[in-house]
Amino acid sequence: MKKQLTFMAVLMSTSLATPVIGADGLSFTQWLMTFSRTKEVKPVNNQLYADECGSCHYAYPPGLLPNQSWEKLLSAQALEDHFGENAELEPEDLKTIQTYVYKNSAEKSFYKRSRKVVKSIGDSEAPIRITEIKYIKRKHHELTDAMVKGNKDVNSLSNCNACHTQADKAVFDDDTVKIPHFKTWED
Amino acid sequence: MTLRTLMIVAFVFLAPQWANATEAARALQKEYTAQGAKDFSAETGKLKWSTQVQNSDSSKRSCSGCHGNDLAQKGKHLKTKRPIQPMAVSVNTKRLTDTKKIEKWFTRNCKWTWGRECTAQEKGDFLEYLLAQ
Numbered sequence: 176m177k178k179q180l181t182f183m184a185v186l187m188s189t190s191l192a193t194p195v196i197g198a199d200g201l202s203f204t205q206w207l208m209t210f211s212r213t214k215e216v217k218p219v220n221n222q223l224y225a226d227e228c229g230s231c232h233y234a235y236p237p238g239l240l241p242n243q244s245w246e247k248l249l250s251a252q253a254l255e256d257h258f259g260e261n262a263e264l265e266p267e268d269l270k271t272i273q274t275y276v277y278k279n280s281a282e283k284s285f286y287k288r289s290r291k292v293v294k295s296i297g298d299s300e301a302p303i304r305i306t307e308i309k310y311i312k313r314k315h316h317e318l319t320d321a322m323v324k325g326n327k328d329v330n331s332l333s334n335c336n337a338c339h340t341q342a343d344k345a346v347f348d349d350d351t352v353k354i355p356h357f358k359t360w361e362d
Numbered sequence: 363m364t365l366r367t368l369m370i371v372a373f374v375f376l377a378p379q380w381a382n383a384t385e386a387a388r389a390l391q392k393e394y395t396a397q398g399a400k401d402f403s404a405e406t407g408k409l410k411w412s413t414q415v416q417n418s419d420s421s422k423r424s425c426s427g428c429h430g431n432d433l434a435q436k437g438k439h440l441k442t443k444r445p446i447q448p449m450a451v452s453v454n455t456k457r458l459t460d461t462k463k464i465e466k467w468f469t470r471n472c473k474w475t476w477g478r479e480c481t482a483q484e485k486g487d488f489l490e491y492l493l494a495q
Contacts, residue, residue: 231444259441261470265462330443 203285216288218345221275223268231262233336235305236345237279238289243301245276288347306332318354328355383451383458387489390461394482402483407491410484415476423475425488433495450495458492 216238219225228234237245247253251269254262264272281289288310295310302308306315315332323329329337336342341351353359391402412431414422421440428446429437434453437446448454458464468488472480480488 255473260439260444261474263470263473265466 213286215347216286216345217279217284218343221272224272224275227264227268227272231260233334233342235335237276238281238284238286238345239292239305239311240280240302240308241282241293241296242277242280244303245273245280247301248303249273249276304333322354322357326355326357383455384493386461386464387458387493390464391486391489394486397482399482399486402486402490404487404491404494407487407489410487411491417477425471425475427475433492449492451493452495458489464489 216236219234219236224237225234240248248257249269249272251263251266254264254269263269281292284290291310292308295308295313296302305311318332323332326337335347338352338354339347340353341348391399394402410425411429412424412426414424414427417423423440427440429449433450434448436448438444439446447456449457451457468480468485472478472484
């Protein structure tokens with residue numbers, strides 16, 4: 176009992192001492208103690224980001240790309256030609272979104288899939304397409320063109336939420352996948 | 363009696379939404395007027411809506427290229443193929459209700475389509491045209 180108390184005391188003191196990580200204030204110790212919450216990717220928790228990015232496409236959780244990629248994507252100039260569309264934002268909105276995204280980019284996250292994304296990217300690489308990340312590619316390599324490009328309800332691998340039914344909660348587990356017009360997906 | 367009740371219900375529920383779009387559009391038109399624009403015309407707006415402008419990549423772009431000419435229908439982005447919800451206020455009550463959003467999309471789409479920002483006069487004409495749909 177005494178040992179347990181000491182252990183808790185040590186844990187608590189480290190949690191106070193460790194720097195707070197991420198916008199939601201998840202410290203290293205808290206992360207250690209909450210296994211279930213760190214399996215996937217941190218869900219989007221910024222309303223402006225969800226609204227602005229989500230009005231045109233699935234609002235990708237920032238933890239799916241490293242900081243160097245987001246910096247490329249979210250410069251004012253880059254947004255004027257955002258994959259073929261003009262997606263420029265008012266300066267103050269852009270600032271808010273940049274701050275949120277940079278704070279939650281993959282390399283700052285303890286979530287499992289963010290770790291895997293970072294591990295599969297070289298330090299000098301800055302991919303701007305999530306679909307070009309080796310880890311993401313590997314996870315989808317069994318898919319056929321008929322399931323994705325030729326599937327009128329999917330069209331592109333970039334439409335995560337076309338098949339990942341819980342993508343809005345940042346859950347991408349196999350069990351939650353349903354490819355439109357195809358039978359239950361099994362890895 | 364039933365018809366009358368229905369009409370009252372319809373008025374109560376639908377009128378504020380129409381009023382919203384009109385209010386937001388009129389508020390912006392007032393700003394445009396202060397910038398020197400005047401006599402907004404749905405006719406001019408309609409004409410400009412389908413004006414084809416040559417793009418640097420040899421393709422032609424216009425508002426209708428992505429939004430279509432029947433604004434009660436869905437559109438499709440010329441380049442990304444992304445579906446675009448109808449622009450007509452009569453079928454899409456969310457349209458033209460937020461002045462900040464309207465300005466944001468004017469800036470983005472004028473630049474993308476025409477390669478420049480639209481003038482206050484052009485924006486006012488577009489709003490006049492869109493309100494009539």
